[in-house]
Amino acid sequence: HKKDGLWHIVHTNTEHNHEPSTDPRHHPQHCRLSSEEREFVEQETKAGVTAANICIGLKExxxxxxxxxxxxxxxxxxxxxxELNGRSEIQALLDEM
Structure with a gap:
């Protein structure tokens, strides 16, 4: 492409620098939660359960x-x-008062 009156050559390497991943956890589409799992996360979060323990609960x-x-x-x-519906956390807190 031409930039500032000078031609620049851009080389794009089309080869990957690693082998394809065989672990499905490395692909976000495999980690998506079902509606039931999402509901479980919501309930556990409201109960104050940590993310690590929610993860354990999901797998159980x-x-x-x-x-x-x-x-x-x-x-x-x-x-x-x-839950905030576009409000800041402070605004949501004030709205609750």
Whole structure:
């Protein structure tokens, strides 16, 4: 491409620098929660259970669940944002008073 009146050559390497992953937990689509699992995370979060223990509970209740703590954290964040409904945490607190 031409930039500042000069031609620049850009080389793109199309080869991967690693072998394909064989662990399905490394692919986000496999870690997605079902609606039942998401509801479980919501209930446990409201009960004050830690993400690590929620992860253990998911695997006990659904042995094929591939969710990680990151999956649980992201779900908790999504639930919190939904609850805030666009408000800041302070505004939500003031609205509750």
């Amino acid at each position: 209740k659904w042995p094929n669940c591939l969710a990680t703590r990151r999956t649980v954290y992201n779900t908790q964040l999504s639930l919190r944002q939904k």
